[in-house]
Amino acid sequence: MNDLKPRAAIEEELRGNGISVESISLGESVSLVYLTSFPDVQPDHGEVGRAVKAFLELSEGEWDPKTVEATILxxxxxxxxxxxxxxxxxxxxxxxxxxxYELTDRVLDSIESEDAQ
Structure with missing residues (x-):
């Protein structure tokens, strides 16, 4: 992945996994904001899993993994x-x-619901 296209490649991979991307910022980490298809109190774990899958698929190519900080709207x-x-x-x-299982547990343990705060 060249330096001009990482954001577009990330967005394309996420959208291909059914994630409605609102914004992506790249720096030391990836800041992702996406609109959920499941606007309940708690986030849908399957939807989170699809977003994670997109980053795992990207890491199989030329993308050097970065920490992802995601916000669900x-x-x-x-x-x-x-x-x-x-x-x-x-x-x-x-x-x-x-x-x-270990990866899933770590990601799910990192979820912080706004209603719980």
């Missing part, structure tokens, strides 16, 4: 939750040091 100004996918977890998964 119910609507424009209504935050449902946040979650994190650490770069080290992506590397650990790709190097078979973490299995599906």
């Amino acid at each position: 119910r609507s424009d100004d209504d935050v449902q939750a946040t979650w994190t996918l650490e770069a080290e977890w992506i590397r650990g998964y790709n190097e078979y040091r973490l299995d599906d």
Whole structure:
């Protein structure tokens, strides 16, 4: 992935996994904001999993994994939750040091619902 297109490639991969991207910022980490298809009190774990899957698929190519800080919106100004996918977890998964269950547990444990705060 060249330096001019990483954001577009990330957005394309996320949209291909059914994630409605609102914004993506790249820096030391990836800041992702997306609109949920499930505007309930708690985030839909399947939808979070599809977003994680997109980043795992990207890491199989030329993308060097970065920590992902995701914000889930119910609507424009209504935050449902946040979650994190650490770069080290992506590397650990790709190097078979973490299995599906361990990675899933770490991501789900990182979820912070706005209603719970």
